[in-house]
Amino acid sequence: MTTPRMMSSRPAGFFQRAPGGLCRSFGKSFGKSFGLSLALSAVLLSGAPGSALAQGRLEARYEATLSGVPVGKGGWNIEISDDSFSAAASGGTSGLLNSFSGGSGTGASQGRVVAGALVSTNYQASTTSSKKKESIRMVLSSGTIKEFAIEPEPPVDADRLPVTDAHRRGVYDPMTGSMLRVPGTADPMSPESCRVSAGIFDGRMRYDLKLDFKRMETVKAEKGYHGPVLVCAVYFTPVAGYIPDRPVIKYLAAQRNIEIAFAPIAGTRVLVPFWMKIPTPLGPALLEATHFITSATPPRVAKTQ
Numbered sequence: 001m002t003t004p005r006m007m008s009s010r011p012a013g014f015f016q017r018a019p020g021g022l023c024r025s026f027g028k029s030f031g032k033s034f035g036l037s038l039a040l041s042a043v044l045l046s047g048a049p050g051s052a053l054a055q056g057r058l059e060a061r062y063e064a065t066l067s068g069v070p071v072g073k074g075g076w077n078i079e080i081s082d083d084s085f086s087a088a089a090s091g092g093t094s095g096l097l098n099s100f101s102g103g104s105g106t107g108a109s110q111g112r113v114v115a116g117a118l119v120s121t122n123y124q125a126s127t128t129s130s131k132k133k134e135s136i137r138m139v140l141s142s143g144t145i146k147e148f149a150i151e152p153e154p155p156v157d158a159d160r161l162p163v164t165d166a167h168r169r170g171v172y173d174p175m176t177g178s179m180l181r182v183p184g185t186a187d188p189m190s191p192e193s194c195r196v197s198a199g200i201f202d203g204r205m206r207y208d209l210k211l212d213f214k215r216m217e218t219v220k221a222e223k224g225y226h227g228p229v230l231v232c233a234v235y236f237t238p239v240a241g242y243i244p245d246r247p248v249i250k251y252l253a254a255q256r257n258i259e260i261a262f263a264p265i266a267g268t269r270v271l272v273p274f275w276m277k278i279p280t281p282l283g284p285a286l287l288e289a290t291h292f293i294t295s296a297t298p299p300r301v302a303k304t305q
Helices: 012-016 022-028 030-037 095-100 247-254
Strands: 007-010 040-044 056-066 069-080 084-093 103-114 117-129 133-141 144-151 197-201 206-220 226-240 259-264 270-280 283-296
Touching: 056 270, 069 270, 206 259, 226 247, 226 270, 259 283
Parallel strands: none
Antiparallel strands: 007 040, 056 069, 056 283, 069 084, 084 103, 103 117, 117 133, 133 144, 197 206, 206 226, 226 259, 259 270, 270 283
């Protein structure tokens, strides 16, 4: 079995749908974006076969701000065992933004742990705004999209670049992609962990994400984690399933100042976003963990008679 070399995350939804421009889309799709992948994610390494993944869990809460003004909140729970994993996120607008552009979203992925790599088998996401509801479902096998559906089915847009079968091979879903699996036995909090890239399919759009090392920092959550984070640059390249003339697509593809900071899940070689920063025409957008509680879990012991 072959698996894609790596994967990523942004808010996936943030990239894929922003019909009115970057500023308007940030507010209207925050809940969707958070649920789909937590934030304009990064390119994450799913990892080649290596040392055992071990077991751990994460309970995290995040707050989104725009120019320092709170605009959204969300949560992310991850469970990793010796042979399976699950991740679930939810989020929504808050504060002043909620009074005129409310929205919420959820996202989840499940899969197997194969030779130390996270291999997604199912992905679901749903978004709700004042104007509509939408759900996305995907079934994956070894990095290939076997089934996918969007409900209600979106109208055909002649300007949207088509997604082919080839585009749906060798990819990750946005949720699994936001978990950076570092293979080998070296320190996962090293610059090499950032130097990866991968293909993502979120049910509508196929894009590539590339990471590059920038620096190390120390962070302290209001509750939980206090320690180093690996800060990576994020570069977004649309491939298919998008409308080339959309201003938000052009803006994000041209950006060279998007950053994401990764922190470790205890007991594993998996890193996940602690914060992400995106420059916008209205000022810096920031998604940052306020609670980041992670713990190693003991391995399961086989029952004997």
